[in-house]
Amino acid sequence: MPTRILAAVGDADAIRSVTTLLSQLPDAEPVAPVVDSTQLIDTLARLAAESVDELPEVVVVHERIGPVPALELIREVALRFPAVGVILVTSDAGPGLFQAAMDSGARGLVALPLSYEELANRVQAVAQWSVGVRRHLGHGGDVFTGVGGTVVTVSGAKGGVGATVTAVQLALASQASGRSTALVDMDLQTGDVASYLDVQFRRSVVDLAGITDISPRVLADAVFRHDTGVALLLAPGEGERGEEVTDRAARQIVSALRSRYETVVIDCGAQMSGAGAAAVEMADIALLVTTPDVIAVRGAKRTARMWDRLQIRKAEETTIVVNRHTRATEIQPQLIRKITATPVAAGVVPANFKELQGVVDAGRLHELDSRSTVKQALWGLAGELGLVNPPESDRRSGGRLRGDRGSVTFRRRKDGGG
Template sequence: MPTRILPAVGDADAVRALTTLLSQLPDAEPVAPVGDSTQLVDTLARLAAESVDELPEVVVVHERIGPVPALELVHEVALRFPAVGVILVTTDVGPGLFQAAMDAGARGLVTLPLSYEELAHRVQAVAQWSVGVRRHLGHGADVFTGAGGTVVTVSGAKGGVGTTLTAVQLALAAQASGRPTALVDLDLQTGDVASYLDVQFRRSVVDLAAITDISPRILAEAVFRHDSGVALLLAPAEGERGEEVTDRAARQIVSALRSRYEVVVVDCGAQLGGAGATVVELADTALLVTTPDVVAVRGAKRAVRMWDRLQIRKAEETTVVVNRHTRTTEIQPPLIQRITGTAVAATTIPANFRELQAAVDAGRVHDLDGKGAVRQALWALAAELGLVKAPETALERRGGRGRDRGAGGLRRRKE
C-alpha cells in the first residue's frame, strides 16, 4: 500500500524542492501540500473525523512553516493525531534541536539541503511506525478515532475545595452520555480518586512513567474499568513514587489516553508539580476549583498568577468553578472573576455536604442521588463545558438534519 505523505511548507521554493523529491520515493503518494499551520491542523481534523484510516501516514513539517512555529506545530499534531508520524525538515542539526523535536513528538528529522537517501530512509521508517500504531489501534476495544479527545484538567485553589469530587462527577457525566471517558488521578502524593470510587487496583500512572512508546495494550493493562464504564488511571499507593512521573512522561501518558478516549479528565490536586503543570498547559480546558471564602479565593489568585509567570496558562484561558456556593455569601462569582482575571463557570455548585456525606464516607460518590442539588449541578457543569453528548433528536434518528442542541462548550485552546 502506498505511503501517503502530507507536506507542510510555507515557502514556495521549499515546496517545489520537497514535493519533487517526495514524488520520486518508492511507494510514496504525496498529497497536495498545505501552506500554513492552521491549514495543516484543519486538514488533519477533517480527515480524522471520517476515520483514522483517512489520515496520511507521514506529515513533513518544514522549519519555515507559520504562523505557529514548527516545533509547536509538531507538538500539536503529535498530541491530536497520534497515529500520524511527523518528520521535521530543518537546517539545524544540533543535538539541542534534535532533543526538542523528539520531546515535541517528532518521529525523525531530515536536514537541509535535502538528500534523497536521507529523506527516503526517514519516510520509510516513520511510515512503518505509523502503520504499526494503526494496527494496534484497530485491534483495541473502545477506540476513539476522532481528531483527539478533549482533555480537561481540574485543579484546586487549595486543599479541601472539592477538586476530586468535581473531577469524578465530570467524568461520570461524560461517560453516562455515551462518550468513552478516562479519569486520571495526577494528584501524585495524595490522590483520592480510588477512595472516592471504592477501588483497589495495584496498577497506577507510575507504571507508564518509564515507557517511551505506550501501546494500546500497555495502556489497557494500566487502567481500571470502573462499574460506571469510566477508565481509571490511578495515583500510586506510595506517594513518594509520584516523583517518577516526569513532565515528559505526563505528556506521553495524556497523549496516549487522548488517542483512545473521547474525554480525558485529569485530577491535578491542589499542589501543582511538573507533571501537573505539563498537563494543564496542554489541556483543552483548565478548571480551577475554589470555594467562596477569602482564603480559597486568594489561593486561586496565587495559582492563576503562578501559571501565568511560568507560562503554563494565561488567566483568560482558565475557568474557575465555584463550589459550596450560597446566595448569602459575601463573595459571589462576579467578584471572584474580577479578583482572578479568569472566566468563571456559569454553573455553581451548591453547599450541601449533607447530601454528599454518606456517599463520600462509603467511597461511592458514583452513587450520588441523581435528584440531589450537588450532583445535578456538577452534571450541568459537564454540559456547560461540552463534555456531555447531546441526545439524538427524533429527526436525526430518521436520518434528517436536526438542529444541534448540544450545550455550548468552551472552545479548545489553539484551535
C-alpha cells in the same frame, strides 16, 4: 497521485529552505507550512475531523520547532494521527537520535543541510507507507484516526475546595451519557480518587511513567475499569513515587489516553507538579475550582496568574468553577470573575455537604442520589462543558444539552502541550 507534504518549521530562513526544496520534489504537493507545534496539531485535527483522506501523507518536522520539543511533537502526531508519516529534519543524524526518533514514531530522518536526493528518497518511502496504512484503515483496521478525545483538567485553588468531587462527577456524567471516559488522578502525592470510589488496585500512573511507547495493551493493563464503566488511572499508593511521573511522562500518558477515550478527566489537585502543569498545558478545558471565600479566591487568582506567567495556560483559557455557592455569600461569581480576571462557568455548585457526607464517608461517591442538588449541578456543568452526549430525542431535534447554560465559550486546545 500527488504526495501532500506539510512542513512544520519554526525558523523563517529554514522555512524558505525546506519549502523550496519540497516544491522541487516529483509529484509533491506542499501545503502551507506551519510555524509551531500548536498550529501543526490544530491543522491535523481539523483535517482529520473531515476525513483521514484529507490528512497529508507526509509531515516534515524541523528540529527547531517549538514550543513542544520535536521528539515529543512527533510522538503526539504518531499517537493521534497514525496514518501520517513523519520525517525529522535535524543537524544531528547520529545513531542515538535516529533511534530516539524511531522510538517516538518518526518514519525517517533527514540530515541538515538538506540534500535533494536524500529528501526525495525519504519522502517517497514515507508516502508509500502512509498510503498503505490508509488502505488498511479503509478495510476496518482498528487504529484510532480521529481528532482525539476531550481532555479536561480539574485543579483546586487551594486544598479542600472540592476538586476531586468535581472531577469524579464530571467523569461519571460523561460515561453515563455514552462517552468512553477515563478519570486520571494526577494529584501524585495526596490523590485519593480510589477512596472516593471504593477501589483497591495495585497499578497506578507511575507504571506508565517509564514506558516510551504506551500501546493500547500497556494502557489497558494500567487502568482499572470501575463498575460505572469509567476507566481509572490512579495515583500511586506511596506518594514519594509521584516524582517518577515527569512532565514528559505526563505528556505521553495524556496523549495515549486522549487517543483511546472520548473524554479524559484529570484531577490535578491543588499542588502544581511538573506533571500536573503538563496536563493543564495540554488540556482542551482547564478548570480551576474555588469556593466563594477570600482565601480560596485569592488562591484562584494566584494560580491563574502563575499559569499565565509560566506560559502553562492563558488566564482567558482557564475556567473557574464556583463550589459551595450560596446566595447569601458576599462573594458572588461576577465578583470572582472580576477579581481573578478569568472566565467563570455559568453553572455553580451549591453548598450542601449533607448530601455528600454519607457517600463520601462510605467511599461510594458514584452512588450519590440523582436528586442531589450537588450532583445535578455538576452533571449540568458537564453538559455546559460539552462532555456529555445529548439524549437521542435532543439529537433528533437539534436541541441543547440539559444543563447547557451556554454563557462561557470554551477554547478547545488540541496542541499537545504548546
